[in-house]
Amino acid sequence: MTIHKEGYTSIAIVVLVIFVANALVHYFIADNTVVVWAVYVLSFLLLITILQFFRSPKRRIKTDENLILCPADGKVVVIEETEESEYFCDRRLQVSIFMSPVNVHVNRNPVSGIVSFFRYHPGKYLVAWHPKSSTLNERTSIAVRTSSGREVLFRQIAGAMARRIVWYVQEGAEVKQGEEFGFIKFGSRVDVFLPLGTQVDVKIGDKVSGGLTVLGRFA
Incomplete structure (x- = not known):
């Protein structure tokens, strides 16, 4: 440790x-x-x-281009089809992980590929489970295009206690599955937007570990 x-x-x-x-x-x-x-x-x-x-904690992460790894430690609080309006502007499958203050707060790339989109948004500090926190809170949005052309977008969202989001990637950079892409101080949330048809391997209420838990599998 x-x-x-x-x-x-x-x-x-x-x-x-x-x-x-x-x-x-x-x-x-x-x-x-x-x-x-x-x-x-x-x-x-x-x-x-x-x-x-x-x-x-040190983690041995096994990479697989057909899998989407969990980007954060915490609890799955949302699994639903929704409209992603910032980058894709279409319907996506959203999976959200709530990170409490007792969780490890390292954020890891769910897939390998090229960062095709990055935006940082300053904002409010609503509680992380608030429905509007994903559009009003301080946040980053990062999309990665895999070698097969699939794209996954993941969003760091600051919570009521968090006052600083840290990221280590930029648009055009190559990233590796399981490696750190950022850190959020204190309670927060990470949303992942997957292509429709993706098989989700977790359910609401599951405790997950960043880089270890398989979030889903590409169709």
Whole structure:
């Protein structure tokens, strides 16, 4: 288990806050054992929480051009046919994964290919499961065209707690299935838009793992 590079600054700030808080407690109320130990416990819990959030587990990912891998850890909350109006402008099969603060927040490419479309949109911070979060929240939209000509679009959506979406791809770049394409800090969601007829291998409520769980199979 390693710590993701996106967590270095946040962890440093938390460690500094813990150090200052403990120093103040010792200076002003060192004789109150109950308060001192309460601060110790809260400091420990805060540090463990921030470390587990930015964890980046090593994963052995098997690539397959006929499969669509899950782009994120979390829970499947949407599987439906919908109109994708930003890039495809037609009907697509949408699968959405909600990422809670306790999930790994690394985002991985569901397929290999060339990035045929990329857009970043600043926006609001509605809760990630809000119906309008996919069009109003801060988000990125990334489409990848596979070697067989199929295209998959996936969208990072910031949640109520998230204030920063990070991406590592750009239009025209070649990406590999299972490799990192981004990171979202704290609770968030990832939507995947698949061609109609794609076989979906998950169901609503399933717990999934980025790069390991097979989301679906091309027809």
